[in-house]
Amino acid sequence: MRISELARRAxxxxxxxxxxxxxxxxTPRRLANGYRDYDEDDVRLAQEIRALRSLGIPAERTRPFLDCLEAGRRHADDCPASLAGYRDAIDELTERIEALTARRAALISHLQEAAHRNSTVAPVHANHPPDQAGRAGHPHPAHEAEGLSDALTEDPMNDYLSLPDDLPVPDDDGAAGHLPGMKAPSTAFAGTAGETIRIDALGAGRTVIYVYPLTGRPGTDLPEGWDSIPGARGCTPESCGFRDHYQDLLAAGAAGVFGLSSQDTGYQREVVERLDLPFQMLSDPASDLAETLRLPTFEISGMTLYRRLTLIIRDGVIEHVFYPVFPPNEHAEQVLAWLRDNPL
Incomplete structure (x- = not known):
């Protein structure tokens, strides 16, 4: 057969x-006219080379496997020399993995240092997530090496500023339908600026309060299965959206903007500093607002977290509710559009 036919079949x-x-x-045989002539054995050899290259074995190191076929073996890896070829490839791959893992660990270290350089909150090690008070965990020394390996395996380099393309879209289950027209409760929450904010004493005009589950922190894993929960992923992009459109929101009639979650104030303060947010976060660790307003929540990893929604409070009354919120990275623009379409 001609070379084009061999290439197609292989x-x-x-x-x-x-x-x-x-x-x-x-090694094709040559015809009298000088043309190469390939046979079925050549097709088999070319196919084997292609298969081995897909495993990362370069063509120039496939000779032991081809010799095994030419010796009449049914499979190219039926010979001891072929097994040795596998082992050599595995050893080289292991060395590369170790080198890349060390480089990745160094990058993670630099990321954490840079992310917390201007923060008053101590950085959290990738494999030691914060406890309920927001403090970094301190493992037993015997688990240090194992912990580092686990942290690298579990992908602590989560990119919280971007969203996966296949995030599930939350459904409107009617859990916020009762909120418009309700009076704002007198519940007070600690703010990241060190003051206490009462929901019923926000002052005249409109206040935007976006309620979110939790914000991730560089080098800290999110709860297992987080991306599969409709509406869970995206708190950091949402907060960045309100940061970037903050002045536009004020110009459109908002008297103030707040974020609210069940995370503690120390954790929220780190987020405010790291993301350079121009507004305060409010901490509701006991989910008091959920109880007083019957806000939707969900359970994960032993935590009760808020489902994402946004309240527009005007003169002490809930004027409008955004629920469900999706996509979170565009939500600030949705709120801005509503304010512009509904001027005071």
Missing amino acids: GVTTKAVRYYEALGLV
Whole structure:
């Protein structure tokens, strides 16, 4: 057969076939006119080279496998030399993995240092998440090496500023339908600026309060299965959206903007500093607002967290509610559009 036919049947290019010939891996016979003539054995060899290259074994190191086939074995890895070829490839791959893992650990260390350089909150090690009070955990020394390996395996480099394309969209289950027209409760919450904020004493005009589950922190894993919960992922992009449109929101009639979650004030303060938020976060660790207003929540990893929604409070009354919120990274623009469409 001609070289084009061999290439088609083996699933490679004619250039690849010529390369295999240059290495002496495929040796077609020559016809009287000088043309190369390939047979079924050449097809089998070319297919084997392609399969081994897909495993990361370069063509020039496939000779032991091809010799095994040419010796009449049914499989290219039925010979001891082939097994040795596998081991050599595995050893080289292991060395590369170790080098990349060390480089990745160094990058994580630099990221954490940079992310907390201007923060008054101590950084949290990737494999020691904060406890209920927001403090960094301190493992037993015997678990240090194992913990570092676990942290690298569990991908502590979560990119909280971007959203996966396949996030599930939350449904409107009617859990916020009762809120418009309700009076704002007298519940008070600690703010990240050190003051106490009462929901019924926000003053005249409109106040935007976006309620969210929790914000992630660089180097700290999110709860297992987080991305599969409709409406859970995206608190950091949402907060950045309100930061970027903060002045626009004020110009459109908002007297103030707050974020609210069940995370403690220390954790929220780190977020405010790291993201350079121009507004305060409010801490509701006991989910008091959920109880007084019957706000929707969900359970995960032993925590009760708020479902994402936004309240527009005007003169002590809930004027409008955004629920469900999706996509969270565009929500600040949705609120801004509503304020502009509904001027005071």
